[in-house]
Amino acid sequence: MSSLTRDDVAHLAVLARIDLSEAELDRMVGELDVILGAVAKVQQAPIDGVAPMSHPLPLTNVTRPDVVRPSLTPDEALSGAPEVEEQRFSVPRILTED
Amino acid sequence: MNSDLTRATAAELADALATKTVSSVEVTQAHLDRIAAVDEQVHAYLHVDAEGALAAARSIDERRAAGESLPALAGVPIAVKDVMTTRGIPTTCGSRTLEGWVPPYDATVVTRLRAQGMPILGKTNMDEFAMGSSTEHSAYGPTRNPWDLERIPGGSGGGSSAVVASFQAPLAIGTDTGGSIRQPAAVTGTVGTKPTYGGVSRYGLVALASSLDQAGPCARSVLDTALLHSVIGGHDPMDSTSIEAPVPAVVEAARNGDVSGMKIGIVRELGGEGYQPGVRARFDEAVQLLVDRGAEVIEVSCPNFDYALAAYYLILPSEASSNLAKFDAMRYGLRILPDGVDDPSAEQVMAASRDAGFGDEVKRRIILGTYALSSGYYDAYYGSAQKVRTLIAQDFERAFAKVDVLVSPTAPTTAFRFGDKLDDPMAMYLNDIATIPANLAGVPGMSLPSGLADEDGLPAGIQILAPAMRDERLYTVGAALERALADRWGGLLIDRAPQLDASMVKGA
Numbered sequence: 001m002s003s004l005t006r007d008d009v010a011h012l013a014v015l016a017r018i019d020l021s022e023a024e025l026d027r028m029v030g031e032l033d034v035i036l037g038a039v040a041k042v043q044q045a046p047i048d049g050v051a052p053m054s055h056p057l058p059l060t061n062v063t064r065p066d067v068v069r070p071s072l073t074p075d076e077a078l079s080g081a082p083e084v085e086e087q088r089f090s091v092p093r094i095l096t097e098d
Numbered sequence: 099m100n101s102d103l104t105r106a107t108a109a110e111l112a113d114a115l116a117t118k119t120v121s122s123v124e125v126t127q128a129h130l131d132r133i134a135a136v137d138e139q140v141h142a143y144l145h146v147d148a149e150g151a152l153a154a155a156r157s158i159d160e161r162r163a164a165g166e167s168l169p170a171l172a173g174v175p176i177a178v179k180d181v182m183t184t185r186g187i188p189t190t191c192g193s194r195t196l197e198g199w200v201p202p203y204d205a206t207v208v209t210r211l212r213a214q215g216m217p218i219l220g221k222t223n224m225d226e227f228a229m230g231s232s233t234e235h236s237a238y239g240p241t242r243n244p245w246d247l248e249r250i251p252g253g254s255g256g257g258s259s260a261v262v263a264s265f266q267a268p269l270a271i272g273t274d275t276g277g278s279i280r281q282p283a284a285v286t287g288t289v290g291t292k293p294t295y296g297g298v299s300r301y302g303l304v305a306l307a308s309s310l311d312q313a314g315p316c317a318r319s320v321l322d323t324a325l326l327h328s329v330i331g332g333h334d335p336m337d338s339t340s341i342e343a344p345v346p347a348v349v350e351a352a353r354n355g356d357v358s359g360m361k362i363g364i365v366r367e368l369g370g371e372g373y374q375p376g377v378r379a380r381f382d383e384a385v386q387l388l389v390d391r392g393a394e395v396i397e398v399s400c401p402n403f404d405y406a407l408a409a410y411y412l413i414l415p416s417e418a419s420s421n422l423a424k425f426d427a428m429r430y431g432l433r434i435l436p437d438g439v440d441d442p443s444a445e446q447v448m449a450a451s452r453d454a455g456f457g458d459e460v461k462r463r464i465i466l467g468t469y470a471l472s473s474g475y476y477d478a479y480y481g482s483a484q485k486v487r488t489l490i491a492q493d494f495e496r497a498f499a500k501v502d503v504l505v506s507p508t509a510p511t512t513a514f515r516f517g518d519k520l521d522d523p524m525a526m527y528l529n530d531i532a533t534i535p536a537n538l539a540g541v542p543g544m545s546l547p548s549g550l551a552d553e554d555g556l557p558a559g560i561q562i563l564a565p566a567m568r569d570e571r572l573y574t575v576g577a578a579l580e581r582a583l584a585d586r587w588g589g590l591l592i593d594r595a596p597q598l599d600a601s602m603v604k605g606a
Contacts, residue, residue, distance in 0.1 A: 009465060016419060016468045017426070018461055019436065019449035031523055032466060038524050041408040042482040045489060052484030053491060055309045055339075056295040056540020056566070062338040076202035080430030091428050092444045 004033050103128035104265040108174050108322040111268060115173040118162065122155035122173030126217045129175050133219065133266050136598045142241045142251070142260035144180050145188050146220035151175060154217040161215070171329055172215035177267040179258050180221040181228055182313070183302040184208050187218065191304050192226040192236040192254075195431045195455030205302020206334045207271055207313050214329050219267050222257030226457045227422065228278055228306045230254050231529040234520050235459045243286060244595055245556055249513040252282025258316045259286040264598055269326050270316040275306045276410055277509075277533025279314050280545035284508035284559025287547045287591045289323045289576070290316045292533075294566045295540030296341035298327075299334035307417035308339075310410075310537040318592045320546060320576040324352035327569070343567065351570035355577030358392030362575065363501035367403040368532045368561075374511045376551025377558040381507045384548040384560045387582040388505075388575065398500060400493035403535050405486045410534045411527055412470050412483035419467030422460070427451035462523065491539040498565045503575050506532045508545040508559035536563050544572040546580060547591040557591060 006029045013020045020028065074087050083090035099110045103125050106114070114120045130148050137143055158173040178184060181191050183201035185208075190196045204212065211218060225235035233241045233256035243251040244264035251260040258270035259282030272279035274292035283290030291314045298313045305311060315326035331345035364385065369378065389395055426448050427433040436442050436450035456464070470479040497504055509529055519526040536543040541563055548560040560579070564571040584590055 004469070008469075012465045012468045012472075014449075015472075016464050017423075017445065017449045017452055018456065018464065019446075019453040020461070021453070024453075024458075024461070028462060028465065031462060032469075035411065035462070035466060035523055035527075036469075039408045039411045039479070039483075042405055042412060042486050043478060045402060045405040045409075045482070045486045047482055047485035047489065050485040050488050052481060053487040054484060056491070056538075057339060057341070059339065062335075064335065072202050079202050080199050082427060082431075082433035089429050092442055092447045094444045096443070 004029060004036060104132045106268065107319050108171065108268040108317060108325055109319070111174045112171055112325070115162070122158045122217065123152060125173065126151050126155040126175045126219070129219055129267055136264055137266060139247060139598060140242050140244055140260050140264050140266070141239060142222055142257045142264065142266060143177070143220045144190060144192070144223050144238055144257070147187050147218060150187065151217035151219050154212070154215070158215040158217075169214045169329075171325060173217070174269065175217040175219050175267060176211055176326075177219050177222050177258060177261045177270040178208060178211070179255055179271050179273055180224055181273055181304050182208055182271060183304070184218065184221065187221060189221065189304070190238070191228070192224045192238060193455065193457070193460070194237045195425050197432065199430060203302065206299035206336055207330045208302065210330050211271075222255070222261055222270060224257055225254035226460050227304070227418070228254040228273060228275055229418070229459045229463055231277070231281060231526055232514075232519070233257065234516060235457055237457055240516060243513045244598060245287065246513065249515050249556070250285070251513070252285040254278040255282045255316065259283055259288055259290065262288050262316055262318050263592060263595055268317065269322060271313060271330070272316045273303055273311060273313045274537065275310045276414065276537050277530040279316060280533045280543055280559070280561060281509045281529055283316060283545040285513040285557060287557035287595060288316060288318055289320055289544070289546045290314065291323055291327055291544045291569070291572060292536060292542060293327060293331060293569055294341065294542045296339050297345070297542070297569060298331050299337040299340050301334055301336035305421040307414045308421065309417060310414060312537070319590060320573060320580045321349070321352045323544070324348040324573045341567070346567060346569040348570050348573045351573035352577045355574055355581060357388055357575055357578040360393045360503070360575065361501040362388055362393045362395045363398035363497055363504045364395060365403065365497070365504050365506045366397055366399045367401065368506035372510050372528070372531075373507055374551060374553070376553045377507045377509070377511060380549035380551065380558045381560055384579055384583070385505065388579060391578050391582060396501065398497045398504065400490070400497055400535070402486065402489035402493050406490055406535045406538060407527060407531050409483040409486035409490070410530070410538060412479050413487065413538070415463040415467030416470045416480050417467070419464045419471065422464055425452065425455065431455065459523070487538050490535050494535070494539045494541055494565070502564070503571050504563040506561050508532060508561040512551050512554055512556035512558055532561060541566050542569040542572055544576050546576050547583070549583070549591065
């Protein structure tokens with residue numbers, strides 16, 4: 001069983017978009033390693049040839065008639081936004097300059 | 099009915115309201131007074147909506163006075179777990195990320211409560227985004243167990259269990275992803291049901307793990323739990339996983355409570371080692387009471403339940419890491435700019451906001467889920483866990499071919515002290531060992547009190563599990579057991595909970 005390194009956790013934190021502090025990283029490496037060791041038990045179960053189950057119910061596609069129905073007003077939709085401009089969500093830059 | 103309206107059951111209140119013996123304003127005000135008197139000690143509510151609750155109560159009283167025919171629970175107040183969106187009432191999920199967020203829409207469960215004419219007293223505390231078994235992971239501080247204020251009320255729905263246990267609401271809404279309704283019920287001497295997956299709409303329930311989450315009723319008696327279950331259940335076109343079938347006849351089952359001839363299976367893998375002696379003793383006595391009432395009891399084996407905890411703590415973090423990606427500081431929720439960065443990018447703002455807005459347990463589970471879903475590890479972790487899930491569903495199928503319901507202790511121990519398991523995530527996770535299999539398979543489960551453990555005098559719970567869509571069997575068995583225990587005790591267990599009034603606190 002491969003164990004998690006501090007670099008692994010730092011990389012996962014980047015993927016998960018969480019800016020962990022150095023102290024958080026130090027603590028989490030050990031904690032996650034213990035949890036991973038415990039949950040790896042699934043690999044010992046008699047799972048050879050068993051179909052995976054993603055959901056408790058047989059899922060079927062659900063559609064509705066394509067008609068307008070009541071929905072949020074623009075003000076309601078924007079009511080929780082950290083920043084609003086011209087009736088739109090205002091966000092930080094998404095591209096690097098130049 | 100008790101002259102103290104907060105001690106009455108929801109069924110008693112509904113009858114008294116229907117006959118105009120009391121008004122909804124009186125009932126609602128009595129609970130608001132109780133909240134003002136004891137919630138400083140219990141800390142079960144994150145937000146109390148006195149004005150909104152009284153307005154709803156006045157409206158119901160006026161409609162009743164006008165001779166209108168009203169729904170069964172009209173005028174009976176209720177508390178709602180803070181993971182359900184409530185239009186005009188803050189919804190935080192116990193997280194800093196959503197501090198002060200006021201949703202612009204109601205969850206379907208909330209819509210149904212309002213349509214029923216039930217005043218919403220407020221929102222109850224919980225572990226952040228429902229991740230935890232103690233409420234210690236709430237960003238707003240833990241809720242205290244009304245039986246012992248130094249101990250946990252269970253989690254994640256510890257606020258909902260504590261409000262009913264401390265008579266701050268006759269009813270509450272909970273949600274159960276791995277036991278968050280049942281384990282809190284067990285450790286507070288109350289009743290709670292996780293319905294069949296798809297039995298209650300998830301629309302407006304802020305998702306933790308979408309294939310496991312299920313909302314359900316919390317109360318002090320089996321009948322009250324059934325009354326609330328029947329009000330919130332049923333098909334909802336807004337939830338694509340909602341079952342298109344009528345709510346099982348839970349109220350009739352709770353009124354009937356006849357277990358003669360029923361086959362009850364004791365799950366060999368959920369008991370024994372690791373379970374507190376007092377919890378086991380009360381469980382054994384409860385099973386004997388069901389035998390005395392005519393049930394047939396056999397032992398059944400569900401061998402793959404031994405892998406359930408491991409599978410759950412891969413499937414849940416995986417789904418959670420995906421569900422919580424929506425908290426990106428763009429459309430709602432906390433936005434924090436990173437320190438010392440000029441003109442930060444959206445990605446940097448996102449990462450800084452999520453670091454500031456999420457607590458330790460949420461971060462742990464997001465990172466774990468991200469790992470379990472990464473290419474190269476997917477088959478070994480998430481893929482294997484999904485196969486174990488199939489094995490667990492098959493164990494249930496085999497068991498329910500032999501018996502009508504399964505029983506086990508709800509949780510391995512009574513309420514533990516604050517801090518006992520906070521630094522050891524795996525020890526905290528073990529609280530859910532008996533409740534998790536039901537979520538993985540989607541079957542319904544109930545917890546009700548089995549008595550007080552000898553070694554600490556704290557409540558223990560018994561869990562009943564039924565096949566999918568046979569929720570009524572939980573109430574048949576639960577009602578039979580509740581009656582047998584009440585005969586023995588001369589009332590419900592909750593009647594023996596500490597009063598929490600000023601004189602008691604001074605004397606303690």
